[in-house]
Amino acid sequence: xxxxxxxxxxxxxxxxxxxxxxxxxxxxxxxxxxxxxxxxxxxxxxxxxxxxxxxxxxxxxxxxxxxxxxxxxxxxxxxxxxxxxxxxxxxxxxxxxxxxxxxxxxxxxxxxxxxxxxxxxxxxxxxxxxxxxxxxxxxxxxxxxxxxxxxxxxxxxxxxxxxxxxxxxxxxxxxxxxxxxxxxxxxxxxxxxxxxxxxxxxxxxxxxxxxxxxxxxxxxxxxxxxxxxxxxxxxxxxxxxxxxxxxxxxxxxxxxxxxxxxxxxxxxxxxxxxxxxxxxxxxxxxxxxxxxxxxxxxxxxxxxxxxxxxxxxxxxxxxxxxxxxxxxxxxxxxxxxxxxxxxxxxxxxxxxxxxxxxxxxxxxxxxxxxxxxxxxxxxxxxxxxxxxxxxxxxxxxxxxxxxxxxxxxxxxxxxxxxxxxxxxxxxxxxxxxxxxxx
Amino acid sequence: xxxxxxxxxxxxxxxxxxxxxxxxxxxxxxxxxxxxxxxxxxxxxxxxxxxxxxxxxxxxxxxxxxxxxxxxxxxxxxxxxxxxxxxxxxxxxxxxxxxxxxxxxxxxxxxxxxxxxxxxxxxxxxxxxxxxxxxxxxxxxxxxxxxxxxxxxxxxxxxxxxxxxxxxxxxxxxxxxxxxxxxxxxxxxxxxxxxxxxxxxxxxxxxxxxxxxxxxxxxxxxxxxxxxxxxxxxxxxxxxxxxxxxxxxxxxxxxxxxxxxxxxxxx
Numbered sequence: 001x002x003x004x005x006x007x008x009x010x011x012x013x014x015x016x017x018x019x020x021x022x023x024x025x026x027x028x029x030x031x032x033x034x035x036x037x038x039x040x041x042x043x044x045x046x047x048x049x050x051x052x053x054x055x056x057x058x059x060x061x062x063x064x065x066x067x068x069x070x071x072x073x074x075x076x077x078x079x080x081x082x083x084x085x086x087x088x089x090x091x092x093x094x095x096x097x098x099x100x101x102x103x104x105x106x107x108x109x110x111x112x113x114x115x116x117x118x119x120x121x122x123x124x125x126x127x128x129x130x131x132x133x134x135x136x137x138x139x140x141x142x143x144x145x146x147x148x149x150x151x152x153x154x155x156x157x158x159x160x161x162x163x164x165x166x167x168x169x170x171x172x173x174x175x176x177x178x179x180x181x182x183x184x185x186x187x188x189x190x191x192x193x194x195x196x197x198x199x200x201x202x203x204x205x206x207x208x209x210x211x212x213x214x215x216x217x218x219x220x221x222x223x224x225x226x227x228x229x230x231x232x233x234x235x236x237x238x239x240x241x242x243x244x245x246x247x248x249x250x251x252x253x254x255x256x257x258x259x260x261x262x263x264x265x266x267x268x269x270x271x272x273x274x275x276x277x278x279x280x281x282x283x284x285x286x287x288x289x290x291x292x293x294x295x296x297x298x299x300x301x302x303x304x305x306x307x308x309x310x311x312x313x314x315x316x317x318x319x320x321x322x323x324x325x326x327x328x329x330x331x332x333x334x335x336x337x338x339x340x341x342x343x344x345x346x347x348x349x350x351x352x353x354x355x356x357x358x359x360x361x362x363x364x365x366x367x368x369x370x371x372x373x374x375x376x377x378x379x380x381x382x383x384x385x386x387x388x389x390x391x392x393x394x395x396x397x398x399x400x401x402x403x404x405x406x407x408x409x410x411x412x413x414x415x416x417x418x419x420x421x422x423x424x425x426x427x428x429x430x431x432x433x434x435x436x437x438x
Numbered sequence: 439x440x441x442x443x444x445x446x447x448x449x450x451x452x453x454x455x456x457x458x459x460x461x462x463x464x465x466x467x468x469x470x471x472x473x474x475x476x477x478x479x480x481x482x483x484x485x486x487x488x489x490x491x492x493x494x495x496x497x498x499x500x501x502x503x504x505x506x507x508x509x510x511x512x513x514x515x516x517x518x519x520x521x522x523x524x525x526x527x528x529x530x531x532x533x534x535x536x537x538x539x540x541x542x543x544x545x546x547x548x549x550x551x552x553x554x555x556x557x558x559x560x561x562x563x564x565x566x567x568x569x570x571x572x573x574x575x576x577x578x579x580x581x582x583x584x585x586x587x588x589x590x591x592x593x594x595x596x597x598x599x600x601x602x603x604x605x606x607x608x609x610x611x612x613x614x615x616x617x618x619x620x621x622x623x624x625x626x627x628x629x630x631x632x633x634x635x636x637x638x639x640x641x642x643x644x645x646x647x648x649x650x651x652x653x654x655x656x657x658x659x660x661x662x663x664x665x666x667x668x669x670x671x672x673x674x675x676x677x678x679x680x681x682x683x684x685x686x687x688x689x690x691x692x693x694x695x696x697x698x699x700x701x702x703x704x705x
Contacts, residue, residue: 086481087453112482131581132623210656212638217659219686226685231659265638268622272642275686317482318456324580326554326573327516327535338454340481 001026009407010041011095011390014292014400015140015164017041022410031391031411038162045391047372048411054373054385055414066383071418071426074367074384078343079430081365082111085341087317091330092347092369093303094118094294097395097407100420101296101303104345107428110435112316114339116330117300118293118347119312124325125261126290127301127311129270136277138253138287139401140167145174146285149249151187153273154211154259155291158195164291169255170199176250185245189214190259202242207233212265215272218243222279247283257291292400294347295390299398331357342366342380345420346389350375369420386420387413395421440505440526441498443473445491447510453481454534455490458517462504462525462544465497473497501525501544508533519546522563535572538565541589554598560608562589573598573617576610586610586627602629605646621648624699630671643684643699651676651704660684661701669702678702 008020022045023033031049034042057074058066069077082088090113093101108115119127143150150169157164165171173180188200189211197203206214210232217231221243227236246252254277260269273288280286292298301311308314310323313330326332330349333339334357342361350358351374361379368380377383387393392413398404413419418426443465456479465473474488487493491510498504502524509530512518516535519527523542532550539558547566548556554572557565559579571593577600578585585604596614603619605627615633624643634652641658649671661683668677682698689696 086483128580132583212641213656213659216641216684216686220660223685225660226662228657228659264618268619268638268641271623275642279686318479319482324555336454340453 002032003028005408005410007408008410009390009397009405010037010044011295011388011397011407012038012041012044013161013295014298015161015167016295016397016399016405017163017167018405020045024411029412040162044388045410048388048391048413053371053414054383055417057382057384060381060383069382071384071423074382075423075426075430077382078367078384078427079434081341081367082107082113082343082427082431083434085111085113085339085365087333087339088113088341088343089330089333089339090115090343090345091120091349092117092345093300094297095346096389096420097296097393097397098299098303098404099395100345100389100424101300102307103421103424103428105303105307107424107431108314108316110428110431110437112319113343114317114328114330114333115304115308115314116328117304117312118297118352119301120325120330121262121349121352122258122293122297123261123290124312124329125267126256126270128267128325129274132267133271133274133278135274136281136287137289137401139403140169140289140399142251142287143253143289144168144172144177146176146251147253148177148183149185149187149246149252149286151189151246151252151254152196152200153189153254153256154261154263154269155255155257156190156194156196156259157255157291158199160257160293161291164255165196165199169253185249187242187245202238202245204234204238204242209264211260211263211269212272214239215269215276218246219272219276219279222247222276222283246280246286249284252280252284252286254286254288255291256288258293261290289401296346296397298400298402299396299404302398302402302404334358334360340364343369344376344380345369345424348372348374348376350377350379369423384423385417386423387417389420392417393419393421439498440503441496442505442507443470443493443495443497444507444509445473445487445493447490447512447515448492449490450511451480451490451514454514454516455480456517457487457515458520459487460506460508460515460517461519461522462497462501462506462527463522465506466501466504466525467499468497470494470496498525519544522546532569537567538563541565543589551595557586557589557591557610559584560586560589560591562608564589565591567591567593567595570595570614571597571601571612573600574603575601576605576608577601577603583623585624596633602627605629615652621646621699640683640699640701642687644687644689645697645699647700647702649678649702649704654703657681658683660686661699666705667702677705679705 010017021035177183188197189204214232277288308321315328366380368377369384390407459476470493505526519538529548537552537556543563545564551569557576576586587606588608599617602621605624628647637656661681681701
């Protein structure tokens with residue numbers, strides 16, 4: 001016999017789909033089948049069942065081989081490393097729950113570390129812009145029920161957030177959007193003809209790196225001012241047409257992704273996009289929302305901001321929280337050689353950082369806490385596998401629209417494995433002993 | 439009477455030093471020994487300045503009477519001339535982040551390059567950089583909407599991106615070339631670039647002057663050509679095409695006249 005668990009939350013992307021069905025064995029130890037989730041989400045669930053999964057911490061040996069160690073030894077190495085370091089970097093946090101993040105922040109405070117999350121290579125620039133401009137946003141439910149003008153700018157949900165379009169942004173029939181796709185006008189801004197762009201009513205094929213100019217031109221068009229004949233490879237006529245379509249809607253939303261946050265202009269692109277959203281609110285109701293990647297990167301920003309006052313790139317080395325991306329952000333810290341220990345949890349800088357920032361990790365005392373084998377676990381001195389958050393343990397996560405959703409445990413982790421929170425709590429308690437704090 | 443303190447790097451830090459005490463204001467009235475005992479920060483540890491620097495000479499009675507000469511490798515030293523209000527500082531080698539940050543008065547001369555965030559939120563004084571400057575020269579601190587509001591920055595080499603962001607007053611002169619995004623969100627002040635500029639010039643700016651002698655790769659669509667003017671700069675007259683912007687922004691009126699950012703590009 002098998003059991004079917006309904007309303008399971010998918011711990012893959014920032015869409016945090018909450019309608020997944022999981023079929024488990026009668027004893028709750030094996031995960032057999034996943035329904036409703038996208039291909040990536042399904043893989044995430046099924047990967048917890050991999051036969052070659054590492055279930056105990058391992059230390060990298062001099063000759064490059066791995067030696068299995070106990071969780072207690074792993075706790076000792078991690079606590080000693082953080083206690084000795086003069087400027088440790090604690091990076092990641094986006095694929096674990098808010099409870100673990102909060103314990104992590106206690107550790108960061110005790111060891112006066114730099115803390116950062118994956119926004120550093122993702123929507124960190126968005127966070128800079130929203131500090132400068134504010135963020136007129138809404139929930140995904142409002143998008144589903146109200147939005148009749150949808151813009152995807154520099155993002156490709158067809159591949160990166162596969163169920164976003166069917167659940168919220170294009171196809172669903174909502175309260176005021178009864179005709180589904182027919183009641184929405186879709187504008188996609190992308191230099192490439194992506195699968196999302198193929199569905200668009202208007203595809204603005206912007207010249208690469210000219211998003212800032214195009215956003216500016218849309219604002220100029222809204223004010224009815226002079227425009228050059230062509231901006232970013234798009235005719236003034238087409239820009240004015242797009243501006244009119246945006247103005248004529250009842251409720252509009254701009255979704256944006258890496259294409260604007262990590263290309264030239266970075267935070268300025270988002271700054272201008274938020275300003276465009278504000279301008280559009282003089283004509284109709286408009287909102288803007290970042291397409292957050294990891295399922296709980298938003299939560300990490302929330303927990304950092306709640307406990308330290310800043311959403312990422314926090315530097316606690318002087319005993320108080322400081323924040324200045326460029327100085328306190330992970331890639332800068334690593335490439336400039338500012339840190340002397342690396343702690344990674346719930347993310348994979350080895351795969352996502354430039355190689356000049358990955359090389360230093362291999363030369364530093366380093367810990368990688370991750371259920372998977374990743375390029376980061378490969379270069380770290382200690383790899384601590386943990387239970388899959390959202391599959392083998394629950395916990396709080398934040399969706400891309402800042403709505404908190406509790407993840408669910410659906411299956412037991414392999415025997416004797418700790419969760420992120422359990423491991424971090426042990427590290428925190430040992431660190432307190434080492435630092436002489438009660 | 440002007441007195442000179444010379445600090446020379448003798449033991450390089452393993453990590454980076456936060457040396458926000460190296461300024462005429464803090465040094466004033468102190469002997470070499472007292473100066474060597476000042477705090478500097480390496481990571482999460484507090485050390486003395488004398489651990490890394492050899493200190494000779496003595497400071498004047500006030501900041502205005504104090505000159506600091508910084509010798510040796512300071513590529514890993516941040517915050518030189520932090521919040522200084524008077525006096526002088528000469529930095530002989532390339533320095534790291536935040537040179538002259540929040541500076542209010544006095545004069546800093548950097549003989550070589552400075553890294554990012556130099557002259558951050560500067561209010562007054564003079565910052566001369568004889569090499570290149572990094573990104574974020576003379577901008578606001580993160581999240582602040584009040585950038586550089588007074589004083590003068592002169593860079594003999596090139597400067598990076600995002601210079602003069604949220605600028606409100608003062609002047610930045612770059613003899614070489616600049617990267618993208620000068621004077622974003624500016625509400626005043628003046629930027630003179632003798633070399634070339636790339637793109638995103640004056641985006642979202644409200645007021646001020648940008649004068650570019652070299653080429654502009656791509657103009658912002660929000661800048662509208664208005665006329666041709668003759669300007670006199672450094673005693674030389676030249677003709678410039680005049681643009682106003684950013685037309686995407688809402689602009690204030692002063693004495694019945696709408697105020698714009700003026701962009702002058704040499705013909």
